Amino acid sequence: MNLSVWQLPLAAIIVVIPLFALTWAVGRRFRNYGLVDAVWSFTFTPVAGIYVAWGPGWPARRTLLGLFVAAWSLRLGWHLMRRVIFHHPIEDSRYSELRTRWADRADIRMLGFFLLQGVLVVVLSLPFLIAAADSHPAFRSVELAALGLGILSLIGEGLADAQLARSKRDGDLVCQRGLWAWSRHPNYFFEWMVWVAFALFATTAPWGWLAWLAPALMGHFLVNVTGIPLTEELAVRRKGDAYRRYQQSTSAFVPWFGKES
Secondary structure (H helix, E strand, C coil): CCCCCCHHHHHHHHHHHHHHHHHHHHHHHHCCCCHHHHHHHHHHHHHHHHHHHHCCCCHHHHHHHHHHHHHHHHHHHHHHHHHHHHHCCCCCHHHHHHHHHHHHHHHHHHHHHHHHHHHHHHHHCHHHHHHHCCCCCCCCHHHHHHHHHHHHHHHHHHHHHHHHHHHHHCCCCCCCCHHHHCCCCHHHHHHHHHHHHHHHHHCCCCCHHHHHHHHHHHHHHHHHHCCHHHHHHHHHHHHCHHHHHHHHHCCCCCCCCCCCC
16 A cells, blocks of 8 residues: 555654654653653654655665665664663753753643654655655666765764764763864764765655755754754863863864864
């Protein structure tokens, strides 16, 4: 059974919204709203699975798409879930900061935030929907290039995460090893590049230009909203002048040559 292009996101919403409401309830029960990051990452796998299983496009493309998305989603989700498990009951500092800012209305505002994350999953899954609806019966060179870019980006993101974890174990105040000497947030950069790869994979399909909405939104969130700004505000508060020097000498997002502080 195949669903229409308009029915597929509706099916995704029906799955996603209850899942994020349940995540909010669990986070509230254990006073650790950082759980949403892991669930957000994991949720792209079932959403892509809906599109792969019931999309009207070429089956081989849908299968490759599902594997591509699951490789990214499950790796990132497990990485974030381990952080929640091993640091429980300590909540991620970003969510502790929001809890403080929102005060007595923190729980109800967090519910809205969680549900918005669910809607965002479906919006950001637009490249998956477009690719899963593409009936062209062969892989295009652009799609294979996108897959290669995605693999390289996954390797870069995993390496950045491993280097940061090693730095924390070694007691570094500021991580400046490996990729972190070239960018203050290489994990965010390679995460964004994964989304560029998703958009590129869908770009030759009908309406493929719409897929670029996903990396545009993700880049905005990472650079201007909940990614770099809040992370760096908290880093300066905890690490002081050491982090300010790091800011002066190292690119914020795109890996680039350092400069003298």
